[in-house]
Amino acid sequence: MSFVKSDLIKELAKNYPNFLKKDLIKLFDITIYEMQEALKRSERVELRDIFTIEPRVQKARISRNPKTNEKISTPEKKAILFKMSKEWARKVNEKK
Numbered sequence: 001m002s003f004v005k006s007d008l009i010k011e012l013a014k015n016y017p018n019f020l021k022k023d024l025i026k027l028f029d030i031t032i033y034e035m036q037e038a039l040k041r042s043e044r045v046e047l048r049d050i051f052t053i054e055p056r057v058q059k060a061r062i063s064r065n066p067k068t069n070e071k072i073s074t075p076e077k078k079a080i081l082f083k084m085s086k087e088w089a090r091k092v093n094e095k096k
């Protein structure tokens with residue numbers, strides 16, 4: 001099951017009827033923006049009891065093309081490590 005932003009906003013509006021929809025949209029946008037900026041600054045993002053996102057640097061290396069067996073220089077790059085909390089993993093994996 002995947003969610004789009006509008007579905008998440010509708011769900012938040014249903015759960016919190018005293019908030020205006022435009023305020024929920026603004027809050028959501030600010031939260032996502034701040035998470036992106038923290039990752040750009042190589043900081044760890046942690047939402048307690050939900051998940052952590054951490055940028056990792058993959059070192060430059062010599063790799064090979066499996067078709068031609070040619071050696072290729074792969075530059076250093078950032079990758080994101082996502083780790084779900086044990087509680088959420090249990091909820092996701094439990095049978096209905």
